[in-house]
Amino acid sequence: MMTTIEKALTLFLRWLEVEKGYSAHTLAGYGHDLHEFMAGLGKDIDVKAIESVHIRRFVVALYGHNGAATVGRKLSALRTFFKFLLREELLDSDPIVGIAGPKVGKYMPVFLTIDEVFRLLEMPDRRDRFMLRDLAIMELLYSTGMRVAELVSRDISNLDFKTEMLRVTGKGNKERLVPVGWPALEAVRAWLPMREQLTLDRARRGRKTEREALFLNGQGGRLTSRSVERMVKNYGERAAIPQTVTPHALRHSYATHLLEMGADMRSVQELLGHASLSTTQRYTHLTLDHLTEVYDKAHPMAKKP
Numbered sequence: 001m002m003t004t005i006e007k008a009l010t011l012f013l014r015w016l017e018v019e020k021g022y023s024a025h026t027l028a029g030y031g032h033d034l035h036e037f038m039a040g041l042g043k044d045i046d047v048k049a050i051e052s053v054h055i056r057r058f059v060v061a062l063y064g065h066n067g068a069a070t071v072g073r074k075l076s077a078l079r080t081f082f083k084f085l086l087r088e089e090l091l092d093s094d095p096i097v098g099i100a101g102p103k104v105g106k107y108m109p110v111f112l113t114i115d116e117v118f119r120l121l122e123m124p125d126r127r128d129r130f131m132l133r134d135l136a137i138m139e140l141l142y143s144t145g146m147r148v149a150e151l152v153s154r155d156i157s158n159l160d161f162k163t164e165m166l167r168v169t170g171k172g173n174k175e176r177l178v179p180v181g182w183p184a185l186e187a188v189r190a191w192l193p194m195r196e197q198l199t200l201d202r203a204r205r206g207r208k209t210e211r212e213a214l215f216l217n218g219q220g221g222r223l224t225s226r227s228v229e230r231m232v233k234n235y236g237e238r239a240a241i242p243q244t245v246t247p248h249a250l251r252h253s254y255a256t257h258l259l260e261m262g263a264d265m266r267s268v269q270e271l272l273g274h275a276s277l278s279t280t281q282r283y284t285h286l287t288l289d290h291l292t293e294v295y296d297k298a299h300p301m302a303k304k305p
Helices: 005-018 024-039 052-063 068-087 114-121 131-144 148-152 182-204 225-238 247-260 265-272 277-298
Strands: 165-169 175-179
Touching: 005 024, 005 068, 024 068, 052 068, 114 131, 114 247, 131 148, 131 165, 131 182, 131 225, 131 247, 148 225, 148 247, 175 265, 225 247, 247 265, 265 277
Parallel strands: none
Antiparallel strands: 165 175
């Protein structure tokens, strides 16, 4: 029985959403990459008619206007797609076997020093309308190592002030409990009265209120990831931090500082919500650099004659 690539793609995206629990953002990424591949073949082609030559032509075309990382990502999407089709017995063989991806330079996480983090957290002040909210957001990002998408999806009920724990829903809808430091808890407490006022103002305007969200925008609606990214970047510039400061940089800083202070890799993996330890291990080079620096400064036999 013939299965068109368009139908196969619909089945695949549904599987990613229902079975794997992927976010709307991730689904959109897979959909975009696979529709780009499909555009060169036509949506009515039988998936069993797809051959390695079609993939090679697609890759060659990609190199004309994409970097190695983008090409690698699109090939990864295709590999996952064909693996799904094989599992569902919609393919007899994998057409992507033997097609190597580009060599991508090793990703080096951007992180802040402890002094830079403290400087960043001192930036919100009375000139900022939402200084209490902004400070609470940055304190919570650094205190928990959350992804920005995880932060904006948090509800008030997810934060337990008594146990000082936050329930976080990460990739694949996997839940984890993360400890929250005292400064972050105090910052959130200070923000809550303003949050309540924004909710009341929204109700007075006759709009449906956002009762659950922990962080709200100026209109009383749930805050978006883009708004948080823009806010953190602005405070980073104000603090004169050389690199661009992002919520993800705070996540990297959280992991790096934990490891520098002696936390074990497995614990950091759990706190970050990484499925694989290898993802967490990319921070080891940062801690090794730190340890080497400490050794060179402190050990009497470290310096060369």
